[in-house]
Amino acid sequence: MTMKDHTSQSEINDEMRAIEAEARARVDDGGAPELHPRRNYPPYRSSILRHPTHELVRVDPEEVELFSPAFGHTDVNVLESDLTIQHRGEPLGERMTVSGRVLDGEGRPVRRQLIEIWQANAGGRYVHKRDQHPAPLDPNFTGVGRVITGENGEYSFTTIKPGPYPWRNHLNAWRPAHIHFSLFGTAFTQRLITQMYFPGDPLFALDPIYQSITDPAARARLVGTYDHDLSVPEWSLGYNWDIVLTGPKATWMESEEAHD
Amino acid sequence: MTEPKPTEFIQTPSQTVGPFYGFALPYERGPELVPGRHPHAIRLHGTVTDGAGDPVPDAILELWQADETGAISREQGALDRDGFTFTGFGRAAVDQAGHFTFTTVKPGSVGGGAPYIVVTVFARGLIHHLFTRAYFPEDAEAHRRDAVLGAVPPARRATLVCVADGHPGGTPSYRFDVRLQGADETVFLDFDA
Ligand SMILES: [Fe+3]
Numbered sequence: 171m172t173m174k175d176h177t178s179q180s181e182i183n184d185e186m187r188a189i190e191a192e193a194r195a196r197v198d199d200g201g202a203p204e205l206h207p208r209r210n211y212p213p214y215r216s217s218i219l220r221h222p223t224h225e226l227v228r229v230d231p232e233e234v235e236l237f238s239p240a241f242g243h244t245d246v247n248v249l250e251s252d253l254t255i256q257h258r259g260e261p262l263g264e265r266m267t268v269s270g271r272v273l274d275g276e277g278r279p280v281r282r283q284l285i286e287i288w289q290a291n292a293g294g295r296y297v298h299k300r301d302q303h304p305a306p307l308d309p310n311f312t313g314v315g316r317v318i319t320g321e322n323g324e325y326s327f328t329t330i331k332p333g334p335y336p337w338r339n340h341l342n343a344w345r346p347a348h349i350h351f352s353l354f355g356t357a358f359t360q361r362l363i364t365q366m367y368f369p370g371d372p373l374f375a376l377d378p379i380y381q382s383i384t385d386p387a388a389r390a391r392l393v394g395t396y397d398h399d400l401s402v403p404e405w406s407l408g409y410n411w412d413i414v415l416t417g418p419k420a421t422w423m424e425s426e427e428a429h430d
Numbered sequence: 431m432t433e434p435k436p437t438e439f440i441q442t443p444s445q446t447v448g449p450f451y452g453f454a455l456p457y458e459r460g461p462e463l464v465p466g467r468h469p470h471a472i473r474l475h476g477t478v479t480d481g482a483g484d485p486v487p488d489a490i491l492e493l494w495q496a497d498e499t500g501a502i503s504r505e506q507g508a509l510d511r512d513g514f515t516f517t518g519f520g521r522a523a524v525d526q527a528g529h530f531t532f533t534t535v536k537p538g539s540v541g542g543g544a545p546y547i548v549v550t551v552f553a554r555g556l557i558h559h560l561f562t563r564a565y566f567p568e569d570a571e572a573h574r575r576d577a578v579l580g581a582v583p584p585a586r587r588a589t590l591v592c593v594a595d596g597h598p599g600g601t602p603s604y605r606f607d608v609r610l611q612g613a614d615e616t617v618f619l620d621f622d623a
Binding site: 206231233234240286365382416 | 438441445449505552578582
């Protein structure tokens with residue numbers, strides 16, 4: 171597994187601030203802000219040997235890439251969206267809901283597509299055999315959920331708020347609390363795996379995975395919003411998080427046909 | 431003319447799959463797009479390596495492809511493995527040696543083009559997934575007319591073509607190694623979607 175790195179947090183901070191300053195200078199010079207993280211982000215040590223050094227080859231997607239697997243209700247049981255009822259007892263932690271919509275680049279709902287989530291428990295521990303964090307496992311929480319989006323692209327999960335956890339990127343490295351999300355669009359080119367974070371986390375500025383997105387406005391798109399109207403009295407706190415996928419180019423081509 | 435894209439719908443950024451997806455993303459028989467006993471089953475396998483040439487033990491790959499006739503499945507239940515329905519989607523985590531194995535069929539030509547399988551790579555340390563394509567070595571003629579291969583510098587094209595490596599147990603086997611970085615770095619594609 172990961173080698174222990176003894177770089178201090180302040181050295182990592184300096185590296186991150188330097189990259190952000192360079193990215194900001196590019197935007198000030200008229201460049202577009204970077205929507206996605208950099209694959210090569212040295213403060214996240216594991217990216218150093220795992221990013222391609224060649225430019226990606228830009229090509230037009232063909233028919234296969236413009237379709238996506240057809241998910242259906244046989245793939246997912248409706249109970250899988252509630253991560254708090256998978257065991258005999260109630261999991262420990264703050265019960266919460268995360269709800270939102272999945273949209274494409276033109277704001278149209280992404281219907282009947284699969285969302286998978288996974289997360290640590292309230293103590294910051296994953297049910298994964300390689301997770302060495304000495305926080306306790308919760309016998310009543312696995313931390314895996316799935317849902318198929320509805321007709322308006324909507325989804326909702328009931329879960330508990332995950333805890334932050336340490337990792338070995340550098341000395342005293344801690345991940346801000348997050349839920350991993352995996353999404354499919356109507357075209358395979360829209361495939362996305364990302365993480366949702368929680369508002370006001372003091373670890374944001376210190377985390378190389380979050381900071382690998384050099385544009386502050388883009389980073390903020392990964393943070394859910396606390397919505398008191400989604401909270402249920404004496405039961406759960408509510409967060410809202412909408413997700414926007416790329417394209418899809420397929421639909422642009424359709425709409426362009428009318429003009430040809 | 432296309433209308434300007436509304437600015438309020440800006441893409442949600444990617445983040446790494448991380449190391450701890452193992453209890454969440456792999457699913458039962460996910461690597462078997464067809465059962466091994468399928469009369470036309472092929473093995474598609476390979477190793478994911480990093481810039482030092484070391485295996486990446488925490489990558490996860492997805493396949494997406496047409497069926498043997500070149501048709502794209504619209505059957506609901508893409509994760510189902512009922513033993514009969516070909517849904518065109520599969521997912522395999524690598525083992526400790528960075529090795530993955532899928533059982534599938536060779537896709538037919540879609541619209542007359544060279545057959546290929548879409549391969550998507552996720553890994554700890556990879557902050558944004560990578561798309562590539564696995565073509566088949568016996569289709570060299572069709573490769574000469576292929577737009578995507580044509581967009582790739584000739585010296586790098588071979589990274590997109592599987593290597594036929596025998597018939598273990600009577601099943602044709604193809605090797606498709608994924609080199610994330612280095613001299614023979616795999617060509618990764620940006621679909622600009
Ligand atoms: Fe995590």
